[in-house]
Amino acid sequence: MSEQQHAGTQDSTHFGFKTVARDEKVSMVANVFHSVAAKYDVMNDLMSLGIHRLWKRFTIDCSGVRPGQKVLDLAGGTGDLTALFSRRVGPTGQVVLADINESMLNVGKDKLRDMGLVNNISYVQANAEALPFADNSFDIITIAFGLRNVTDKDAALRSMFRVLKPGGRLLVLEFSKPTEAWLSKAYDLYSFKLLPTMGQLVANDRESYQYLAESIRMHPDQDTLKQMMEQAGFAETSYHNLTGGIVALHRGYKF
Amino acid sequence: MLKLLLPGLLCTIGEKVLNPLIQLDPDAQTRLHRLQGKQFAVQLRGIPFRLVLTAQQNGIWLNSHDETVDCSIDTDISALQQLSDPSQLTRLIREDKLRIEGDLQTLQQFSQFFQQLQPDWQESLSAYIGDAAAHRVAGIIKLLEQHIRQYLQQSEQTFRELAQDELRLTPVAAEVQQFSQDVSTLARRTELLQRQLAGLLPQLQAQS
Numbered sequence: 001m002s003e004q005q006h007a008g009t010q011d012s013t014h015f016g017f018k019t020v021a022r023d024e025k026v027s028m029v030a031n032v033f034h035s036v037a038a039k040y041d042v043m044n045d046l047m048s049l050g051i052h053r054l055w056k057r058f059t060i061d062c063s064g065v066r067p068g069q070k071v072l073d074l075a076g077g078t079g080d081l082t083a084l085f086s087r088r089v090g091p092t093g094q095v096v097l098a099d100i101n102e103s104m105l106n107v108g109k110d111k112l113r114d115m116g117l118v119n120n121i122s123y124v125q126a127n128a129e130a131l132p133f134a135d136n137s138f139d140i141i142t143i144a145f146g147l148r149n150v151t152d153k154d155a156a157l158r159s160m161f162r163v164l165k166p167g168g169r170l171l172v173l174e175f176s177k178p179t180e181a182w183l184s185k186a187y188d189l190y191s192f193k194l195l196p197t198m199g200q201l202v203a204n205d206r207e208s209y210q211y212l213a214e215s216i217r218m219h220p221d222q223d224t225l226k227q228m229m230e231q232a233g234f235a236e237t238s239y240h241n242l243t244g245g246i247v248a249l250h251r252g253y254k255f
Numbered sequence: 256m257l258k259l260l261l262p263g264l265l266c267t268i269g270e271k272v273l274n275p276l277i278q279l280d281p282d283a284q285t286r287l288h289r290l291q292g293k294q295f296a297v298q299l300r301g302i303p304f305r306l307v308l309t310a311q312q313n314g315i316w317l318n319s320h321d322e323t324v325d326c327s328i329d330t331d332i333s334a335l336q337q338l339s340d341p342s343q344l345t346r347l348i349r350e351d352k353l354r355i356e357g358d359l360q361t362l363q364q365f366s367q368f369f370q371q372l373q374p375d376w377q378e379s380l381s382a383y384i385g386d387a388a389a390h391r392v393a394g395i396i397k398l399l400e401q402h403i404r405q406y407l408q409q410s411e412q413t414f415r416e417l418a419q420d421e422l423r424l425t426p427v428a429a430e431v432q433q434f435s436q437d438v439s440t441l442a443r444r445t446e447l448l449q450r451q452l453a454g455l456l457p458q459l460q461a462q463s
Contacts, residue, residue: 057263064322067292067309088318090292090311116313240259 013151017214025151026127030101032208033077033149037103039203040078041111046198053080055247058240059142059173060084062251068092069139072163074128075099075146079108079121085140086117096138098126099146128156133163144173148219157232164254170234172225175216176241176248183244191216222248262304262319269306274314279374286368288312295365296327299335308365326357326365338362339370 013022020028033040044052059081065071067090073082076097085095097112099105102125109123126132128143128150141160150156160170178184191213199209220228222239225248229237234252241248277283290310298305305327307318330338334352337343341363347353355362381389418424426434 051260053267054260054263057267058259061263061318061320064320065318066294066322067311087311087313087316088309092292242259 014215014218017218022151026100029149032211033101033104037078037101037107040104040107041080043199043203043209046202047195051243055173055242055249056080056084056144058242059144059171059249060088062240062249063140063142063169063171065089065140070137071095072131072133072138072141072160073097074126074131074141074143074160075149076142076144077101077104077108077146079112081142081144082108082121083112083115083117085142086112086121089120091119093120095121096124096133097121098124098128098131100125100127129159130155131159131163135162136165137163139165139168140171141168142171142173145175147172147174147225148215153220154228154232157229157234161233161254166254168254170229170250170252170254172229172250174225174248174250175219176225176245177221179241179245183246187246222250225250258303262306266306266317266319269317270314273317276372276374277314279376279379280372281375283368283372284312286371287314290364290368293326293361293364294324295361296324297335298327298329300329300331310365310368324357326355326359326361328356328362329354338366 011022012019013025014020048055063071063085065085065088067088069089070093071085071089073079073085073095076082076099079097082095082097089095097105097108099108105123105125112118112121124132128146129152141164143156143160147153147156157170164170178187192210195213196206196210199212200206203209219225222241222245226237226239229250229252233254235255237250237252239248239250277287287310291312292310294307294309296305296307304319305321307320307322307324309316309318328338330347330353334347337347338353344353348355377389377393380392384392419427
């Protein structure tokens with residue numbers, strides 16, 4: 001699928017398999033996440049059989065985070081990555097948990113406070129396309145399972161590039177394209193048949209999980225996303241396929 | 256498929272074991288404060304990933320990456336066990352069993368931290384079963400530990416005597432020492448001979 005197809009037209013964009021007006025997508029995605037926020041962590045564990053924790057661990061490893069660094073966890077949701085970063089950057093570092101969705105941010109805030117992580121974390125409700133931070137502010141930026149929900153992904157990548165310090169790195173953890181045909185078929189079956197049913201049973205919300213499956217299919221594949229990162233200005237871009245390409249971790253540097 | 260994720264899994268398990276043990280040691284926090292913000296990496300030969308330990312006031316956090324750290328060592332498991340004895344460092348480095356990069360003090364501080372780690376699990380256990388019972392359990396375990404250590408020492412002694420003196424399967428310590436001295440002498444002589452031959456070679460080539 002080409003980049004243009006992923007982005008939709010100038011006035012329209014994708015919301016799962018539907019084509020909607022660009023202005024509408026933000027509120028539609030917001031509704032999805034307002035709806036799933038409370039059960040987000042339970043559903044993540046259930047849907048991935050806990051493997052999402054290892055994908056996030058791998059992201060931390062690839063970040064090469066050091067004590068004292070400043071990290072932006074974009075679309076940070078319920079704060080899994082923020083928790084891992086917070087412990088590693090220590091009191092001399094800082095982690096900013098940013099999410100466009102207030103409900104997700106509140107769930108994340110409560111969870112991290114319950115974990116005793118309060119000193120080096122700040123919370124910002126922000127749109128990835130227009131980040132409210134000064135140029136060259138962060139050593140590391142991560143966006144895990146968030147980029148596919150952004151309306152203008154190119155604008156978001158440019159915005160991340162702007163706020164990243166020279167020498168800093170961006171890590172994009174996102175659902176991608178399975179590398180094996182058999183896995184792709186099994187994954188289709190799982191995400192279009194089983195996932196919405198699980199959403200209905202656990203979160204009482206079939207539609208949001210139907211959107212999740214559709215949005216994954218509409219997201220750029222590994223090479224397209226790599227290309228998009230390069231167009232935004234990132235250098236030495238690379239990606240790792242995780243769990244057969246169901247998820248990919250992209251990394252790029254700002255020099 | 257799971258190769259990339261395995262280090263993460265091991266690090267997660269490692270943190271879940273290590274940090275509760277640190278919490279059980281009342282003096283660990285003070286010692287940890289001295290290490291705060293330091294990163295130490297261990298690359299064990301034969302293991303395909305490098306383990307990075309990051310010390311913070313709230314615990315030691317594990318990762319796997321190849322980025323720059325304060326101190327990193329490249330060694331094997333047998334040499335790792337000998338690192339607790341600082342007098343062995345020079346020998347291990349000379350024998351290429353240990354390579355150190357970065358701040359040696361960080362290595363010593365981490366090593367010291369782990370050697371001094373003494374989780375007071377009796378205190379923790381007493382919260383569940385009461386002071387008296389916890390004390391009794393601790394006494395039994397201590398006694399058991401002593402018996403096992405004694406038994407292992409005796410077994411080792413018996414097997415050593417059997418293998419060395421009765422069955423003559425292995426040499427005694429003095430014989431090993433004599434043999435390694437002979438090997439060292441032979442190596443020195445070979446090296447000398449090699450140098451002499453290298454010196455003679457151009458003369459022979461000039462004559463022919």
